[in-house]
Each structure stands twice: as structure tokens, then as C-alpha cells.
Amino acid sequence: MQEYSLKSIQNKDAFKSGFKVGIPIGLGYFAVAFSLGIAAKNAGLSPFEGFLTSALCNASAGEYAGFTIIAAGATYIEMALATLVANARYLLMSCAMSQRLDAKMPFIHRLIMGFYITDELFGAAIARPGTLNPYYTYGAVAAAAPCWAFGTMIGVLAGNLLPVRLVSAFSVALYGMFLAIIVPPARKSKVIAVLIVICFALSTLCSYLPYVRDISEGTRTIILTVVLSCAAALLFPVKEESETEEQCQ
Amino acid sequence: MRGNNYIYIAVMAVVSLLIRVLPLTLIRKQIKNKFLKSFLYYVPYVTLAVMTVPAIIHATQSPIAGAAALAVGLLVAWFGFDLFKTAVCCCLTVLILEFFLV
Numbered sequence: 001m002q003e004y005s006l007k008s009i010q011n012k013d014a015f016k017s018g019f020k021v022g023i024p025i026g027l028g029y030f031a032v033a034f035s036l037g038i039a040a041k042n043a044g045l046s047p048f049e050g051f052l053t054s055a056l057c058n059a060s061a062g063e064y065a066g067f068t069i070i071a072a073g074a075t076y077i078e079m080a081l082a083t084l085v086a087n088a089r090y091l092l093m094s095c096a097m098s099q100r101l102d103a104k105m106p107f108i109h110r111l112i113m114g115f116y117i118t119d120e121l122f123g124a125a126i127a128r129p130g131t132l133n134p135y136y137t138y139g140a141v142a143a144a145a146p147c148w149a150f151g152t153m154i155g156v157l158a159g160n161l162l163p164v165r166l167v168s169a170f171s172v173a174l175y176g177m178f179l180a181i182i183v184p185p186a187r188k189s190k191v192i193a194v195l196i197v198i199c200f201a202l203s204t205l206c207s208y209l210p211y212v213r214d215i216s217e218g219t220r221t222i223i224l225t226v227v228l229s230c231a232a233a234l235l236f237p238v239k240e241e242s243e244t245e246e247q248c249q
Numbered sequence: 250m251r252g253n254n255y256i257y258i259a260v261m262a263v264v265s266l267l268i269r270v271l272p273l274t275l276i277r278k279q280i281k282n283k284f285l286k287s288f289l290y291y292v293p294y295v296t297l298a299v300m301t302v303p304a305i306i307h308a309t310q311s312p313i314a315g316a317a318a319l320a321v322g323l324l325v326a327w328f329g330f331d332l333f334k335t336a337v338c339c340c341l342t343v344l345i346l347e348f349f350l351v
Contacts, residue, residue, distance in 0.1 A: 024333075027333065028331075028332055028333030028336070031333065031336055031337070031340075032332070032333075032336055035336075044254070045254060046254075049254050049255070049258060052258055053258050053261065053262075056258065056261070056262035056265070056266075057258075057261050057262055057265045058265070059265055061296065061297055061300060062261065062265055063261070064300065065300065066257065066258075066261045069257070070251075070252075070254065070257050073251035073252070075252070076252055076256060076257070076260050079252075079257055079260045079261060080260050080264050083260065083261045083264040083265055083268075084264055084268065085292070085296055086296055086300070087264070087265055087268050087269075088268070088289065088292040088293065088296065089289075089292060089293030089296075090265075090268050090269045091268045091269070091272055091289060092289040092290065092292070092293070093269075094268070094269045094270070094271070094272035094273045094276075095272040095276055095289070097272075097273055098272055098273050098274075098275075098276040099276075101273070107274060110270065110273050110274045111270055111274070113273065114266070114269040114270035114272075114273040114274070115266060115269060115270065117269045117273075119332070120332065164310065165310075165344065165347055165348075165351070166344070168308075168309045168310045168314070168343055168344075168347060168351075169309075169340045169341070169343040169344035169347070170340055171308040171309060171343075172305055172308055172309060172315065172318045172322075172336075172339040172340055172342075172343050173336040173337075173339065173340050174336070175301045175304065175305040175308065175318070175319070175322065175339065176318070176322045176332075176335045176336035176337070176338065176339030176340065177332045177333075177335065177336045178297040178298075178300065178301045179301060179319075179322035179323055179326045179335055179339075180322070180326045180330060180331060180332040180334075180335035180336070181293070181297055181332065182293075182294045182297050182298055182301075182326075183322075183323060183326035183327050184326065184327075184329065185294065186294070187327060192291075192294050195291065195294060195295065195298075196294060196295075196298045199294075199295050199298035199299050199302070200298060200301075200302040202299075203298070203299040203302055203303060204302055204303045207303050217304075220299075221296060221299050221300055224295070224299045225292060225295045225296040225299060228291075228295045228299075229288050229291040229292045229295045230288060232287070232291040232295070233284050233287035233288040233290075233291055234284070236287070237283050237284065237287045238283075238286055238287040238290045238291075
């Protein structure tokens, strides 16, 4: 049985330890958000629009995909689909997190915890044993989320001020982060490793092939993701081992 | 025809929110369907891989620096660098190489 008031000492402690974990996460966010801000600027967004996007969406790949959609002047439907596909991993994380919440947790806490599911914050929260305390997540969010939103805003602003050399260097930060997400699992699973190589090859091929290269980048990403993930799921269904956490119901 | 930036942002925000909140509020049991589980499992890797290549090569002033950043990023991530360190290594690679290339 869990207490849901910040007055409880247990929750205060959880908030504090969450905040501590949130500080290094926030530093990482700042650098990546800065690079995201450059992408936002290239898509024609104002500093405030960049700030707003990051404050509301909390998603590196998702926001980046969104900015490419805006840059391409694509439709709102394409935007919804691209966001869905780029953020699909959060759907999986949310499913996993649902198994770790107190069945009686009020909706408002589920809402806020869901809103802040990111690779890092989810990782930090889920690494804790037992039923999750929302105040731990709130502590981490209090430290990390402002870095994300303001980092994006400063990225949009400083895209003008920074020397071209630095902008060019910062623009790969986001991709570096993506690599750090996909490579460690590839080391453990040959299927993922081969899958990633195939993704690289097909994605590059599609950017050169006549007709296919004329499809917008966001839509190409959606099509490739759905096709390749379906193929992988059919050929190499995942075994049960990764989902063995006890259910808390 | 380009849409309104604020509507684009609103669409992103609503979709991002629903994806994260719906499972958390609706699912009280484990997902059983094997295909769906496998599909969801592979999606993050595929979508990030597809978004990274070839885009990283075109993001920099010199495509050679972008390609080198890709190689360095793959290498350091393989040896266990976290998100932040990997990102920094990629940036430094581009910064240093472009002093000679551009």
C-alpha cells in the first residue's frame, strides 16, 4: 500500500534520490537538446516553438522526426504517423512500466509518469526494485526536464551565434545518442546487430533509389520501420525471457 | 503546402502523450500476443537505425567527417559508453576532422 502525499517521509526521500539521478541525465539532455534545437531552427521554428515542443513532447527521436516533417512541409497526418513510429518504443516502455505500478495508483500519477517516459528516465525508474514510487520520477524530472526544454531553446537561438564548425559538430550529438541506444543491445543479440546493419543499408539505398528518394524522409522512416520490424518479428519472434518481471497485481 | 507550426507541435504533443499514457493507464496485464510483442521489441532499434544512417553523413559540412562520427559512435557505444559520452565523442570527431577537411 502506498502513500501519495509529498508529506510522507518516504516520498520526500524518493524525490531527493530521484533529483540526484536527474542531474547527470539533465547534463546529457542539455547537449542533445542543443543539437535538437539546431534541427528545429533548420526546420524554421522559433526559439519559443522549440522550447514548447521539448516541454510538451520529451522525445529526442520523436521530436527530430517531427522537425524533419515540419521542414518538409508535410501533412498533419504524416506528422502523427511519424511521431507514432519514432516514439513507438515508449509504447513498449509504458507497457512494461504498467506492470510495475501499484494497482491503486491514482490516474494523475499515471498520467505524469507516462508523460515523462523517456529512454533515460524510464531506465532510471525501472532500475529501482519493487513497485515504482512516482516521487522518484518527479525528482528526476525536476532536475532533467528543464535542461531538455531550455537546451532546445538555446540550440535554436545559438544556431545563429555559433561558428559553423561548432554547429556542424553539435549536429551529430543526437545521432551519437541514437547509436548509444541501439548498439549495446546489438552486442548482446546477433539478430538486432544484423537487423541494424540491414537498416543502415536499406535506408541508404532508399535515399538514392529513383522514385523512392522522392518520398519524404519522415515517410520513408515510417515505411522502413514497419516493414523491417514486421519482418524481424515474423522471422525472429522474441522469446519470453526479457519480460520476466513479476507482475504486481 | 506547409502547415502551421503550432498545429504541428500540438499533433506531436498529443500523439506523444497518448502513446505513453494509454498503456500505463489501460494495461493491467502482460501483453500475450507474440507477434505484437516482437514487433514492439524491434521497432525502437529499426527506427533509430533508419533515422541515423544516412542522415548523420549529410548533417555535417564534410560527409567524411559525418561518416567518421558514425564509425566512432558505433565503436565507443560498442565498448559501453553511455548516451552522453557517445554523443560527445561523435561531436569531437567532427570538430577535429573538419579542421583539416573544410
